[in-house]
Amino acid sequence: MKKRISFLDLQWLNEPKDKIIKEKSALISTDPHTDLWNQTYTHEIHHNAPILYFENEEDMTLSVKVEFKHLKRYDQCGLVVYITPECWFKLCVEYVDDVVSKLTTVVTQNGFSDQSSMNISSQIHSMYFRLHHRDFTFLAQNSFNGIHYKDMRLFHLDPLGQRLKIGVFAASPLSSSFDAKFTDLIKESCKWQPYQGEKQ
Numbered sequence: 001m002k003k004r005i006s007f008l009d010l011q012w013l014n015e016p017k018d019k020i021i022k023e024k025s026a027l028i029s030t031d032p033h034t035d036l037w038n039q040t041y042t043h044e045i046h047h048n049a050p051i052l053y054f055e056n057e058e059d060m061t062l063s064v065k066v067e068f069k070h071l072k073r074y075d076q077c078g079l080v081v082y083i084t085p086e087c088w089f090k091l092c093v094e095y096v097d098d099v100v101s102k103l104t105t106v107v108t109q110n111g112f113s114d115q116s117s118m119n120i121s122s123q124i125h126s127m128y129f130r131l132h133h134r135d136f137t138f139l140a141q142n143s144f145n146g147i148h149y150k151d152m153r154l155f156h157l158d159p160l161g162q163r164l165k166i167g168v169f170a171a172s173p174l175s176s177s178f179d180a181k182f183t184d185l186i187k188e189s190c191k192w193q194p195y196q197g198e199k200q
Helices: none
Strands: 011-013 018-021 025-029 036-038 045-047 051-056 060-068 076-084 087-095 100-109 112-121 126-134 137-143 150-156 164-171 179-188
Touching: 025 164, 036 100, 036 112, 051 076, 060 076, 060 164, 076 126, 087 126, 087 137, 087 150, 100 150, 126 164, 164 179
Parallel strands: none
Antiparallel strands: 011 051, 018 025, 025 179, 036 045, 051 164, 060 126, 060 179, 076 087, 076 164, 087 100, 100 112, 126 137, 137 150
């Protein structure tokens, strides 16, 4: 069963100064020097990106549309699953330059971030993201039109006895600020079928 989630019912982690929250949309204006990253390569830890979330434990599928126009390198926005500062996941579009941006997933376990990405055009200013959750295993997907989705990452997160914080985020790691608009936040029964095994 599909349910449109009201952005007015969500909670903040790292609430930004500038935002416009309505029932069907959320506009986040990023603060400079905000990010989600743990140690790997940079040896730095950043946990000050604004996250607008709801708590969830049940199996489900969550989808959202995000519109953006990044300004500086590393500007990013998308979906997030947050458990603790040492255990979280993000799925986003991250800006590189006027030509190239990256579709990026980051899985953080035991305090270290593991990133995977693919190049897309920086002329793309909207994206649909979808996240399937079944027994704390997740399948992250993206779509350019909200109809045809492609798999990006299969991963597992240990809930560590915590309730999952699932929602949207936007961040500007450098001296930058941009607007990320989120709409069509839809929660439904998990559309990702359980693994049945292969016939021998």
